[in-house]
Amino acid sequence: MNIVIFGPPGAGKGTQSNFIAKKFQLHQLSTGDLLRKEIKNQTKLGNEISSIINSGNLVSDQIVSDLIEKYISNSIYKNRLIFDGYPRNLNQATNLDNLLKKYDQKIDIVLKLSVSLKTIKKRILERSTLEQREDDNEEIAVKRFKTYEKNINPIIEFYEQTNLLKTVNGETTISEINNEIRGLIGGIKG
Ligand code: AP5
Ligand code: MG
Secondary structure (H helix, E strand, O other), rough: OOOOEEEOOOOHHHHHHHHHHHHOOOEEEEHHHHHHHHHOOOOHHHHHHHHHHHHHOHHHHHHHHHHHHHHOOOHOOOOEEEEEOOOOOOOHHHHHHHHHHHHOOOOOOOEEOOHHHHHHHHHHHHHHHOOOOOOOHHHHHHHHHHHHHHHHHHHHHHHHHHEEEEEEEEEEEOHHHHHHHHHHHHHHOO
C-alpha cells in the first residue's frame, strides 16, 4: 500500500505519517525532512536549497523527483511508502503517478488534512519553541501557507478524478485524527 498525505504547513502530516508508518509497517517519506537533512549535512544540494526553504518557497520539481525516485525504485520500499509533503503541485502529482507506474506501483489512498491558518500559526509557534526549524516563524509560516494555497486546487481536482481523495478534519486532537485515518486505511485494505 502507498499513501499520499498532504495539507498546509503544521497540518499534522509528519505526526500522522509517523503513526501510520508504525501501525501499517510503512516507510515515511517526508520530502521536507530529506531536504533539511541535505542542508544540515551541508551537501552541495543543501547549500543550493537552504535559502529557498528558509523563505517558504518550493524547491524545483526535478530536485524532489530525484529524491523520491531513490525510494520508489528501491525494492525494500515497494508498496510501503507514505508520501509526506509530496506532491505539492500538479506537475509533481502527475510525476508521482508516472514514477509509480515505472516501478509497477500505484497510490492506494490520498489523505488531505484540512486546518485553518489560525491553527497553523498556533502550532508552528509552539513547535518553534521545541525544534529549531529556520522556516518556523509566523512570517514564513504564512508564506508557506500561501504557497500551499496557490498550488493545491489542481492537486485536489486531480485526485478527486481518481476517487482516491479522503479529506480529514485536521483541527481535532492527534488521537482523534489517528483514529479517523486508521478507519479510512482499514477500509481500503478491505
Ligand atoms: P515540510 O517539511 O513538508 O513542511 P510543511 O509542509 O510546511 O509542513 P510541516 O512539516 O511544518 O508540518 P506538518 O504538516 O508535517 O505538521 P506536524 O506533524 O509537524 O516542507 C518544508 C519545505 O521543504 C517546504 O516549504 C519547501 O520549501 C520544501 N519542500 C518540501 N517538500 C517539497 C516538495 N514536494 N516540492 C518542493 N519543495 C518541497 O505538526 C506541526 C506541529 O503541530 C507539531 O509540533 C505537532 O506536534 C503539532 N500537532 C500536529 N497535529 C496536531 C493536532 N491535531 N493538535 C495539536 N497539535 C498538533
Ligand atoms: Mg512535516
